[in-house]
Amino acid sequence: MTNLKEKPNPPKLMSELKEQLSPSFDVLLIPLQLEEEAAFLLYLKTAVDGDKLQNMIIKPFFEMKSMQHYASYVQSSPDILEIKSEEKIPLELTKGSVLIAVQHQFFLIDVKKVNTSTVQQTLMEPTVYGPQQALSEDILTNLNIIRHRYKEPTLKIEILELKDKTHNDIAIIYDDQTVKPAILKTIRKRLEGLDSPLIQSAGELQLYLNGKKFTLFPTLMLTERPDRICYNLDAGKVIIMIDGSPHALIAPVVFFDFMVSMEDNYHLFWITSFTLVLRYFGLITCLILPALYVAITSYNPDIFRTELALTVAGSRIGVPYPSFIEVLFMLIFMELLTEASIRLPKAISATATTVGGLILGSAATEAALTSNIMIIIVSAVAISSFVIPINEMSFSIRFCRYILLAFTTFFGTVGFILGFLGILMFLINKESFGEPYLKMYWKSRRSEKGVKSE
């Protein structure tokens, strides 16, 4: 240490920056010194990848013949970032860049460390035959996955930066050939117009992109499946990804998109058709069954067959509350059960379902709090609401059935029909980025895509 020359002074800019970032413990300003020549590094220790820094930046410094060589080495790094203005530098540093000062020149190099790049298993939309891997929480890894699956030069990826405190990157991904320019423009405009202080997940981003305060039906689809992303890219849709979220957003979407499972593409025609019909049946069941029960038992029991009417009447003997309270009571308990099993750790949730579903159900009928038929209806509704492949739509439909139930309770069968019509009209009136929400796509998938072959 004795033969060291006196410490060279760091450039003024660097010391100013250090001042600005202090008193954080992890701000480091280190000089690299070899004989006469010196370079300075400024970075945040917790944001950068130490190994990468050592191998890419520090080691070559001592191996290069001259400072000139080192400067050009740094300049040609693939991770170099353009310094747009001095004000932007602290932000880049917090993102994991290192500021290098060589011979009165400044370079910004990205050496960020990402701990979230592990690709996860599909959780929300599992399939039997489809790909089993979902996305990761790192946007670059995700983009890599998409690039890897969709190797078309027309695939375009634009990166925007959020103006909020996370400064997360947002990627807009589309196929140049199939995308509708108008939709792309709207999405860009909405993304630029975002002004909320903290957006941390794709789900949250979706809320702000909606353009409306109160929304019931999702106008963007949240997905974790890379194959769904590619499928939709091909169909001319725009994918939005946010750093730190394992989900991607698809826009625009129509109602029927939510009823498609990726599994449909991997099965034989009749099996797919059958499951699709089954799914719509489930949708209708879970939407109308509780309301229908109230409408029929309390307003128009003549719709039943005589035998069924007598059975229903018989099973309601001793039930103290009117039918709609019975329905509401059971539905709320069912929702609680669902909610509980989602939030609980997996090991406990099985117990919750057993206790809630089996024991509560049979005890409720034993105690004549509800009728047997009610239990059948509630279970049918619960099962059928899980048939909807996209969870968000499932939630929306679950909410809708309470609206229908309220209408039916107040106005009987007519209210039921009106309520259903109302929901239908609401959906028809709805738009997702200029696309009609409940448009019937009678055209074939091929002509919809606008390509000659699949």
Next chain:
Amino acid sequence: MKRRFKSFKVIVVVAIYFSCVSILAGCGFKDIDKRVFVTGIGVDPSEKEKGGYKITLKLSLPVASIKSSTGPNYEYLVYEGETLAEAIRILETHTDKVLEFGHTKMIVINEGLLQENIKDFMDYFVRRSDIQLIAWVAAAKPSAESILRVEPAAESAVSSTLINFFGTSGTDSPFITSTFLYEFRRNMLSDGIDAVVPLVEASEDRKELIVNKSLVVKEETKPLELDAEESKYYNTIVNGMSGFSYKAESDDLKLILNMERTKIHYKIIMVDEKPTSINMNVKMVGVIGQSNKNLSLKDLKEYDQIASKAVKKKIIDFLTTVQKENFDPIGFGLRYRSMVLYNKNTISEWRKAYPDLPIDVSVDVELKGTGAIE
């Protein structure tokens, strides 16, 4: 975030409001267990006052558990009043529950009432919106009340035996005439056709119901009773019903035919728009169900002939019997009316001509087999 908290406030208020309101259910909300289902209405002439009616309502009581209940539970409400509406209004005070007529599928009328003033009491059933027009109508002998009160042993917990007799949902026999309320009313009011209703009787021990006769009803006339055989031919001609027992005899051969399909066409032959005769074509397809001799497949054509002849005789017998009594259950008159241009005298001309109109029947029976393996 602030924005979202604000909307939470609204949601909380709405949730509290609804949870409070939902507990305050009033008495306007009538649940299924506060209703009692009337499954049958019986109409008899009043015993006390002349021109009045005795109404019997058959109420099906719900059972809590079908598995543990042994038989059906019925309650009967009986009241005599001047009109049907009046009697039923009074009967509403005889039970604690709302009378629900939405499942009234059986209207049983005393045979004696089917002569005069049919319109008078039928009007009530047709006007009430909750009595559906698909209810079955039947005549009862000796009284509607006694028929409704029969509870056959075969009856199960939640079902109504009487209803299963009619239509094709239960037993399916050519002897049983099934008439909907709307059919009955329509045929009774239109010119050129007479309504036919089944006649329900009870067995002597009051444990069984027997439906194999019919009544041809015409206003202001004593109804014509068709016996079992005639009812069968009526049903064959009008509804194309087919069943087991069409008997054919020739010399010493006795055949019972099992018809599978029956097709009937008839035409009113007219000269100068005046009816001159009725031409009926019957085509039947079936197999031989029973025979007193060995049959051979070669002779099938011969059996066809024998069967045709026998069926033809029966049909002509039936048609001339009703014609003699001046009843028209088939609706020849209606057909005639639809064939000619309307004028004031159409129906009176028909009425004049009908009793003496010759009827030609040609029957073509096609047997598919002897019904046995050779």
